[in-house]
Amino acid sequence: MSVNQQAHTGPPYGQPQPGYQGYQQPAYGGQSLPGAPQSQYGAYNGPMPGYQQPVPPQGYFPSLGFPSKGSPVSLNSDTSSLAPNFIGSLRAPPTSGAPPPVSGASHPSGHVAYSQFEHGDVQNGIPASAAPVQRPPASQPFLPGSAPTPVSQISTFQQYGPPPASVQQLRNHMAGMTIGCTAASAPPPAGLGYASVPPVSGSFSATGSGLYTPYSASQGPPLTSVSQGLPLVQPPFPGQTISTQRLPTQVPGFTPPPPSTGVGPSSYPPTTGAPRPPAMPGPPLPGQTVAGPPSSQPNHVSSPPPPSTMAGLHPGPPMSGLHGPPPPNHPPQPGYQMQQNGSFGQMRGPQPNYGGAYPGAPNYGSPPGPPPPPKRLDPDSIPSPIQVIEDDRNNRGSEPFVTGVRGQVPPLVTTNFLVKDQGNASPRYIRCTSYNIPCTSDMAKQSQVPLAAVIKPLATLPPEETLPYLVDHGESGPVRCNRCKAYMCPFMQFIEGGRRFQCCFCSCVTEVPPHYFQHLDHTGKRVDFYDRPELSLGSYEFLATVDYCKNNKFPSPPAFIFMIDVSYNAVKSGLVRLICEELKSLLDYLPREGNMEESAIRVGFVTYNKVLHFYNVKSSLAQPQMMVVSDVADMFVPLLDGFLVNVNESRTVIASLLDQIPEMFADTRETETVFAPVIQAGLEALKAADCAGKLFIFHTSLPIAEAPGKLKNRDDRKLINTDKEKTLFQPQTSFYNNLAKDCVAQGCCVDLFLFPNQYLDVATLGVVPYQTGGSIYKYAYFQLETDQYRFLNDLRKDVQKEVGFDAVMRVRTSTGIRATDFFGAFYMSNTTDVEMAGLDCDKTITVEFKHDDKLSEDSGALLQCALLYTSCAGQRRLRIHNLSLNCCTQLADLYRNCETDTLINYLAKHAYRGVLSSPVKTVRDALINQCAQILACYRKNCASPSSAGQLILPECMKLLPVYLNCVLKSDVLQPGPEVTTDDRAYIRQLVTSMDVAETNVFFYPRLLPLTKADVDSDSLPAAIRNSEERLSKGDIYLLENGLNIFVWVGVNVQQSLIQNLFGVSSFSQISNALSTLPVLENPFSKKVRSIVDTLQGQRSRYMKLIIVKQEDKLEMLFKHFLVEDKSLSGGASYVDFLCHMHKEIRQLLS
């Protein structure tokens, strides 16, 4: 093996790595990096010229009895006059050299352009007074001598939050209710706050010795235990006294409903005997009633029901069903008079304890005419996501999160913060549902809190943070435990003077290889501790040896194959021309490694409808050659040499091809497409080239043409809410599962861009992208004018993003727990290895853990995620992430160290997988039940005795009900009438790969009052809660959920604002066909566009911009995202759901 011959040409990601030159040991030299030789296909060079075919009509033709099924078509000009599809120079379209169609869409230069992190966006918020992180006393976080757990890191140390004040009091006098307050029964030990570490920038800077400087005691900050000038957890409200602790939240208003409501445990809301409206057609089921809407929509301002209907019996709401007609366009209504704070109208009249008016009701006036309906709970008194997010930003946004301490709960995903790796992986790579996990299985079961980690192994970091260092141990490869094969990490303990180390995962003792030996200092720590990333950092990479490569052979650089549907729809919509134009420039931006001058990735091109067309774009050709394969039953690749090429070498031939493709198929009448053979073709091409790669497939229709993987239209909305609903999420044939398996084996990742005008069975077409770690993008009713910008942005991002190929991920854990379940876009052929043909920087895998033994508070628990992958230059690498967690014997410690956003990520993925095998209602009920148990367990074991009727939520989980409700009413679990089967399948797959930040904003969208934005500041306006009653008709709002951006314009917005933002003089002139905001030279327009750009930059996909005018028909769509309100599809309002959860909890406690 010829390794260690060639020095690295640069740091792995082209980013300076100060101080780590010591690790840039000689790399392997046996592998050609850029531009793999084409000669390897020499054997195929011969036959090509012999395949000349005459006169194929329509851009394709059947194979004419050649021995080979390939039907090559020469595109040389001397034959072009013979056939319409000979695309030689005579037919060269006039488009060559035409500019890319998208104006203003400048290509980013290099792969940093799509950074998710806006410059200057990294730290915001005020200096924290309440978010100190306590360092271990010696400020040397990992002492090998005392590893794996310094005594100072016992679990009690890890409480964060202030020393417990005794109680959290939330008193609320509304409606005559006095809400008591209780203390947690197990408050953290006094004095155990978490202390702070000052910014430590520069700690990794180079020193004279070429090493990075460790944090030393002298650099450490004084142990500042900041006594907290506590910020308010909730907005001060009249009549409320709130003290903020990391302690339970008691929700005011939850004095016990009388037990005599006569409603079953899962029924909801408590109604005395009144028939509840069924949520869905069909018999009312307990689970459905949770969200059962009345037929009228009291929350919707544009549809104020007359009082009589609100009091009526709701014999089966026309709106609640999925087949119901769209809601009528109600005449404009004068404002918000009908707001009832999420109530059920008179349905909830007979609820004594929730009734009664409350002071401080929003100023929306009272309903004219009818008597005011009974009110129950002030929405301002229940936990507010906005407030929690804001508090965390203020408390934790200003100081770096230093990962040196075991079991620290990181700041929320909505907080901008810097991370300093001191031995645990950054929360950008791993987040956990809890950072303090129960010592025993019994305890875990009792709490019902799922133990899960959300892992994003190749996450993009902000420029201020250091990318994982690449460690090269030469021919011997990474040092690993002999028994469990865990990789060397900061928690391994060196013994016997450094000659052996004891594994922190399995306790096995392994000899230190001679080349890796190093002496220990007096504390038992290796003296090269800080020189080696794998000893001192939570995340790093190893250069893999040939042992880690398929067939014991270093991989070739990967290839990208662009496969374009050229059927009638694709051509007619302008899509084909758009893609070809874009590719001409986009191919110059393929991912590059480090400071390589050009990408090592080779490219190939296929077009298809019912047959496939391959293109020879070999650099030596004057014109591209087309080869048609019409026998799609047994797909093969008719050419090898010249199919996958280096962009620079074949530049002119590729440009010519991309110019000609739109012309060639301009007159096609072919409407049918194949799909599976397209993937097979790409797979075969990669196999033949012996490399991994990615297929970019642009597809428009249900593949009904005769071919393997042919599909039929089986969309049937009548299945919704039946036991067969799950079939809508399942593929209609297992063909694609088998194909996916083959793709994964080859490292063939599939990214699918869909442009449907009707049902095309995303559930089936998505199988291969999903199981290969690819992405699906969907542009329904694609229109060039409105959708091209979004599509092109997605395409550019997708092509340029960092991706690892042929990846295998394994998560090792210390004794006592193990990874038992996995969620995400991948394939598993056994129970431990997560295989991904491709894994990009946005893909997340959620891993669930279960106990298989007892854990100890002393040693805690460890996770090690190892990802083996091939880089975009063909380098085989291992990326390692380590995380240490605390373990507890007290449930209160568990509840105090949970992270609700991560919990929701797990619960949503779990539920979204559940719908594949269980009725949706069962899945929803299980979700509600699990969360009720989580909260009931807390109430029973952690909250001090108090009235059983009080709802007491753990501080860290006080948003669990509101977020859970958002999951329950999401399109997958409770579709509205406008949601298609394809939409649901698409969302289901999308969410499964989302990270915590993405699920957070997806389920609880961000709502920003644009008219409140400070045009002179860079900051975003403060978000408000997602409820219609928070909207003022004199304002303009922006709502984003990661997929869409809505700009909602109130009917009373000042004319000048309308003029400034939309360039029209009145509300009525605003076009809701706009897909971008007009570029106008005024501060408000600039500010709003800058906000939109900021948000777009933070998301992995380009969000669709939708203009919504108040009282316009599109407003229904917008209101769907006001998730604190009752939804059209029957989803409960936040207030109602909280009441329901409370009932469920009380039921469990009684």
Ligand SMILES: [Zn+2]
């Ligand atoms: Zn081991």
